[in-house]
Amino acid sequence: MAIERIPKNTLNKNSWAVNTFNFWQNERNKLALDPSFNISVIHPKLEEMTKDELNFALSRFVSEIKKKDGNDYPGQSLYELVMIIQNHLSVMGKSCQFLNDPTFKQLKDTLDCIMKTRSAKGIGTEKRQAMVLSVDDENKFWSRKLIGDFTPQTLLDAQVVLFGINFALRGGQEHRNLRPGQICKKYCEIVGKYYLEYTEDVSKTNSGGLASRKVKRKVTTAFENTDCKERCIVRLYDTYNKLCPSDRPQDVNYLQPAKKITADCWYSTMPVGRNTLMKTVARLCENAGIEGYYTNHSLRATAATRLFADGMDEQLIAEKTGHRSSAIRSYKRTSIEQQFKVSKVLQGRPPKMAKLADFGPGKQSIKEECDEELKCQVEECSNVEIHKENKSSVRYVHFEADLPEGANISLNFDKK
Incomplete structure (x- = not known):
């Protein structure tokens, strides 16, 4: 036992x-x-x-x-x-x-x-991680009609992709365990939109046993996409539910397409197998011509990475993914642009520029106010104009300069 x-x-x-x-x-x-x-x-x-x-x-x-x-x-x-x-x-x-x-x-x-x-010897030093889907990658799914409400299979795949990203679900098993009762459609009067609310059942961090008895279940939401209704998670979920059989099982969400579909019913009562679900993202990427190591876990990593890249607070990201430890940081993949910015910082910033402080009536010109290093830089530039005006309590500085290629200007204002 x-x-x-x-x-x-x-x-x-x-x-x-x-x-x-x-x-x-x-x-x-x-x-x-x-x-x-x-x-x-x-x-x-x-x-x-x-x-x-x-x-x-x-x-x-x-x-x-x-x-x-x-x-x-x-x-x-x-x-x-x-x-x-x-x-x-x-x-x-x-x-x-x-x-x-x-x-x-x-x-x-x-x-x-x-x-x-x-x-x-370098054996096993590289950890193989599921790659993150870019927005362009996801757009390929939509533009090539690999996901959407076109056929029973594309609608089913759309559910996997949208739920995986918006609810940050884990791999195949968490999708396989998903039940209709875990997803509830609600309306938010504050923003005036419908949304889906997902409530976690059991997961890697919440098994439901003694060790998890005080763990708060993950509850996360996904609002309707009114800007692009074709990709709206709420609309597609409604469509999917309407096309499921009336006697659908309540212990699984993803159902196999029916052998004979009708206008009112696209799906059978048979659940999609775990292995089939696990291969969804890999199959979509292959059909879209996207190369790399992509799995259903890519959807979860994509959710965390997109939020991280947009500057979201780590607590908000953890609420979306359900992480209870610093392990969430392994999902926050840095972009090449962020890595480039780090490289520039490490390679040294441009020379420190003088401060433009409180330019007002009777103040010296910029060349008299700045240090020798800035004087040299300004003198080497052409078409430099400085205009100073005193408008009430507001200090106004207008700066125009045609600089050599690769040159930088840094303006720093100290409030007196």
């Missing part, structure tokens, strides 16, 4: 790690039969090993295991294999702390050494 309560994704990871270890053990034991290899046989099954046997076997495992193509695993992958095996043993009722128990010092030292060695 305990195993049944473990998330399916965790069980899949456990199977991957255990199967990888069992494959290595079998292959090693075959080689051990040949005296020329001078290696020992590892007889016990993983779950039946003592701590000392685990310490030796896992130390050999992380040292010798290779990918199917013969290449080395990245250090991070080896670490995950060891931690997943530890979790598997815990599920089976065998508690082990591989990185904290002194009994496993050999395993810890071996793993640490291999991780450092492979990082130094």
Whole structure:
């Protein structure tokens, strides 16, 4: 019964790690039969090993295991294999702390050494992240009619894209778990617009268990797009609901297109599979001719990145994504323009310009007021005119200059 309560994704990871270890053990034991290899046989099954046997076997495992193509695993992958095996043993009722128990010092030292060695070789140092969709990329989806209310499939895909960006949903599983009851259409009198309100059910940061009992569920909104009704999330959601069967299941939101569609019904009562949903963005990008590593998680990263690039406060971004820690920063991808600006700052700003302070009647001219460095710069420029006027309490300065290409002017005003 305990195993049944473990998330399916965790069980899949456990199977991957255990199967990888069992494959290595079998292959090693075959080689051990040949005296020329001078290696020992590892007889016990993983779950039946003592701590000392685990310490030796896992130390050999992380040292010798290779990918199917013969290449080395990245250090991070080896670490995950060891931690997943530890979790598997815990599920089976065998508690082990591989990185904290002194009994496993050999395993810890071996793993640490291999991780450092492979990082130094550049193996696994680049973390593969789902790429962010630019506004132009999204426009390609719309302009090429890959999403929209044109066909059952394009309307379905539009839901995935719009919900993924506007509600910052995670990958395939969170889309697969989405239920109609989590989305409610409301009207805001303050702004005079309809909007959709999404309420989180369960997620990576809110599993609904004891550890999450005090966690506030994410509630976020998406207002109707009155500037471009063809792309309006509220209108498209209404259209989708009207074209679903009257006896639609209430535990899933995304339904498969019907084999025979009618004017009133485009969809069947069968839910779209998790794997099919997970491939939605990758399929759309391929059809739109967009190259790169794009997944459904790109929609979530796109949401955070767009808000970050527009200067939104981190708390507002966290409310949209549902993050409860600094992990949100990994989703805020800097643009090339921001990186260019940082580079310019690091390479040095233009020479400091003199302050234009309180120009009024009886004040000196700009060349007399500025320092020698600015005098030199002004004298090297042509067509420089300075006009000073005293209008009540307002200081007015008009500056015109034709500067050489690449030159900069900085005006700084000090309030007296």
